[in-house]
Amino acid sequence: MASGEDEPRNCAVCGDRATGYHFHALTCEGCKGFFRRTVNKSTSLICPFAGSCKVNKAQRRHCPACRLQKCLDAGMKKDMILSAEVLALRRARQVQRRAQQASLQLSKEQKALVQILLGAHTRHMGTMFDQFVQFRPPAHLFIHHQHLPPLVPELSLLMHFADINTFMIQQIIKFTKDLPLFRPAWGNPEEGD
Amino acid sequence: MASGEDEPRNCAVCGDRATGYHFHALTCEGCKGFFRRTVNKSTSLICPFAGSCKVNKAQRRHCPACRLQKCLDAGMKKDMILSAEVLALRRARQVQRRAQQASLQLSKEQKALVQILLGAHTRHMGTMFDQFVQFRPPAHLFIHHQHLPPLVPELSLLMHFADINTFMIQQIIKFTKDLPLFRPAWGNPEEGD
DNA sequence: TCAAGTTCACAGCGTTCA
DNA sequence: TGAACGCTGTGAACTTGA
Numbered sequence A, B: 001m002a003s004g005e006d007e008p009r010n011c012a013v014c015g016d017r018a019t020g021y022h023f024h025a026l027t028c029e030g031c032k033g034f035f036r037r038t039v040n041k042s043t044s045l046i047c048p049f050a051g052s053c054k055v056n057k058a059q060r061r062h063c064p065a066c067r068l069q070k071c072l073d074a075g076m077k078k079d080m081i082l083s084a085e086v087l088a089l090r091r092a093r094q095v096q097r098r099a100q101q102a103s104l105q106l107s108k109e110q111k112a113l114v115q116i117l118l119g120a121h122t123r124h125m126g127t128m129f130d131q132f133v134q135f136r137p138p139a140h141l142f143i144h145h146q147h148l149p150p151l152v153p154e155l156s157l158l159m160h161f162a163d164i165n166t167f168m169i170q171q172i173i174k175f176t177k178d179l180p181l182f183r184p185a186w187g188n189p190e191e192g193d
Numbered sequence C: 001t002c003a004a005g006t007t008c009a010c011a012g013c014g015t016t017c018a
Numbered sequence D: 001t002g003a004a005c006g007c008t009g010t011g012a013a014c015t016t017g018a
Helices: A029-041 A064-073 A084-102 A108-125 A129-134 A154-177 B029-041 B064-073 B084-102 B108-125 B129-134 B154-177
Strands: A020-022 A025-027 B020-022 B025-027
Touching: A020 A029, A025 A029, A029 A064, A084 B108, A108 A154, A129 A154, B020 B029, B025 B029, B029 B064, B108 B154, B129 B154
Parallel strands: none
Antiparallel strands: A020 A025, B020 B025
8 A cells, every 4th residue: 555554453343453353353352352252151231321332442341231232333243253062173173183192103002992993893893794694584585686585575674674773783882882982981880781 | 750660559549559440440459448338338428527538548447438539539430339230140140150060060071072962963963864755765655555556676675775774874974973082093194084 | 374262360340357 | 447369351462273
């Protein structure tokens, strides 16, 4: 621009020095934090005065209700505040990043965990598909489906799938029970199986 | 100004050491407490003397009337004293927080985990059963099974169950991938999906 | 780099009790 | 009465993810 000066950029809410766009409006750090905090608390604010308090740098703390209203008037958008779920996910990932940085190599405990998973898999998952032939009606009847037995009712197919599903779920449960991670610390310790 | 020293900050009412702004004026702890108590009692005070008593640290207790007057002259504002209504609300919240903490203490981490699970569920599990009708053959054909179309081959049933199983497994995988616990820190970082 | 969230010391209310 | 304390809101400085 023609002016030699940097653009001053004042907060659209209180006129303090703005630090950028926050929730879709040019604001200062104070109004940015105020907006997030106040919206997240979601308690309705009521102005104790006429509802038209001055909101400037010196007086912005005096009436939160009018400050919030001016935030909204300035165009700040509530739905640009990240939801609790997104933040929870981000924090969970952070924890994992930290853990990953802490140990780049497979530790002794981690190798042990791999052994546990491997063992559980071979015990319950590895042979799973081999046992499908045991269910009613035998699966091999349908492998050579060119000469289907004409009297097998549709229900027996249902039975077969029910058996397969039941068995798979059982195996998955057995597999899972072999993993110590699935007996979490915050679980109900009184409950048995 | 005498720039060498830290600002001493004297009470605007009695000259004692000020501890900050209280009710919109720079005062000591004594005048702060006096102002709140006196205004809350709301009994009109009358100076037994000429109404122009000295108010300093040594003599401030002698004439409450003149002390209160000097408080007001110093700019202390009555309406910055929190109303009984507001205090009742605050105390109620305190009691509630205490009770909540004492009884069932869902920690911040646990609430975050609930958010993650809830989000993953609504994204991948919530609508799962609604989509079964999209698979071949349409499920509604079998809901009114009293007049089955005679030409539907048994294989279409197989197709239908295969579709359902495929879809369910896919959804379960998607659901699981949304849980950061299933992207463990010791995982291979080079591997993509 | 920008714009989200996070951190943390501080300000200013009320409360307590010697 | 007032020094010490607890609680909540504030905002400058910072970290982080796209």
